[in-house]
Amino acid sequence: MIQVRNPRTGRDDYQFAPATEADLDAHAASLREAQRDWAALPVEARVAVLRRWGDAVEAASGALIEALIHDTGRFGETHAEMNLFRGTLARWLRDAPAQLATFDERASAVETIKLAGQLVPYPLVGVISPWNFPLGLSVIDAIPALLAGSAVLVKPSEVTPRFVEPLIATINQVPELAAVLRYVLGDGKVGAALIERVDMVVFTGSVATGRNVGEACARNFIPAFLELGGKDPAIILPGADLDRATSALAWGATANAGQACQSIERIYVHRSLHDRFVTQLADKLRRLKLAFPKPNDGEIGPVIFARQAEILRAQLDDAKAKGAVVVTGGELQVLEGGTYLLPTLLTKVDHTMLVMTEETFGPILPVMAFDTVEQAVALANDSVYGLSAAVFAASEQEAELVARRLDAGAVSINDATLTAVVSDGEKMSFKLSGLGGSRMGPTSIRRFLRQKLLIKSRGAGPQPWWFRSLA
Known part of the structure; x- marks a missing residue:
């Protein structure tokens, strides 16, 4: 048995x-x-x-x-x-x-x-x-x-x-x-x-x-x-609507406690927006509560697969050891036998960290600053994965120009994780x-x-x- x-x-x-x-x-x-x-x-x-x-x-x-x-x-x-x-x-x-x-x-x-x-x-x-x-x-x-x-x-x-x-x-x-x-x-x-x-x-x-x-x-x-799997990136360009972007990403990275292949798992924001973006995103993430003690008490449910909790713990430990700063969340909790993780926002991250390169499958949002569009595209494409992505910009046209340069099968424009709600558009997965x-x-x-x-x-x-x- x-x-x-x-x-x-x-x-x-x-x-x-x-x-x-x-x-x-x-x-x-x-x-x-x-x-x-x-x-x-x-x-x-x-x-x-x-x-x-x-x-x-x-x-x-x-x-x-x-x-x-x-x-x-x-x-x-x-x-x-x-x-x-x-x-x-x-x-x-x-x-x-x-x-x-x-x-x-x-x-x-x-x-x-x-x-x-x-x-x-x-x-x-x-x-x-x-x-x-x-x-x-x-x-x-x-x-x-x-x-x-x-x-x-x-x-x-x-x-x-x-x-x-x-x-x-x-x-x-x-x-x-x-x-x-x-x-x-x-x-x-x-x-x-x-x-x-x-x-x-x-x-x-x-x-x-x-x-x-x-x-x-x-x-x-x-x-x-x-x-x-996926390691979906989001890019936030100068002029993007930060209120819209932070709301979309708070949902796109934490729905189902991040346990979805199309979850946003790394965020690249232009340096001129970085501090305001982090402040707004952290405020929204703090409003999300654990679905405990009852399943409908909050938005963030437990880690479904026990082995996944060890992956989350390893990525957090690795990021902290290499200098990442925890803005919200950051610690796995065992409550009445179930394992939970509040939405976790990290800054001071880079591509030497597991949380930026390996699939997370949990509600962790690492945020990294960039200076040029070319740098943002290169960072987003620096992955063995190519499932989907998101781009936020001042206009749809500007976002689309960047989206067309990304190695991903689907790119949400001025929104996030839209493949979870749209089924009538064909897409194929890139890379692994x-x-x-x-x-x-x-x-x-x-x-x-x-x-x-x-x-x-x-x-x-x-x-x-x-x-x-x-x-």
Whole structure:
């Protein structure tokens, strides 16, 4: 049995038996068999099935929210996560039919040959999802894959598995869906075994694990779509609206206690604004309270994963030892067994510090001054990560000029962390932040499809046969 820690109490209060190799074999065989009939359905029929599932999830939202609160120890973000499910489902029920339409027969460059297309789904898609948004990130790829005609096998994080039981109950209310969507519980060993049994993998998690996933998929000659870590920078240029910037960054760096890949994790502010910026940001951060003793008592929930607390402690200790100044926060607190960190603002930081170069995944905001735009761009790009970024300036045009120079897949202009609220714009991760096509935007559903071309020879006129004797 695998024991599961409660992030609010620090105690193990849940356990589960991990899936065995035999379990995975049985699931894969059953899913593959059911997928043939599922793919043969018109897309409108698949849409109807998932709409019924949405109704079942809505009816069970109370139980799901309760399980997610126990999984993550948070309140407001859990309700936002339910909205993420609703939004993901709604946009794909709306967009999938148009994206899955194939082109009609058309002429080719050769007069006597016509072309037609067919979209063929990957039969079995494996989804390996993380602990920071357990429900939302387990369905964000599963839903479009199902609508594309694939069957899906999901392995969520063993850190946050409680939501799976009420979710499976909703899936079982829709038999057509239960035939092609399964959740299995387990640790990294189960995830590795899952890769051996599927036709493509979508993974969300750390760079280290993502590299292992990518290598395993390459050996099996199956595609891997990897959504990995980030070290998102924000740049504040002269003339920027400091009230807007500090409010946006206070949210963009501390929502979900900073436990999101798109969190702002380093801030570069022009030297002429530095002191005023720090004063305003510190004032706003001090207004944020710990979500303790109840999940809805404040904005900053506990550290979900115990190992993450050690990363935060190590980065803070390293920064302090190298001369960083703590303006707000700065100390991890253990309260009734749960580990918390108030929003922590650091100054006097530089790129010799772990907090400026390694992913933090916590509510820490290091602020560094710059003198020129060129220096700011160079500092922002001085990272192995390239997920997203933010730029604040006096005008949208000025911010955009800088944004276009950043090595990041998405850049928020005069705001922060907008990829958390906008899902209809396609983006790709740069550098070690990921690999493969975007999961955002309407055409991203085509990741789960292969394009087949039907080449039709009509037989009239000369044929391009090689041997004249066959004519």
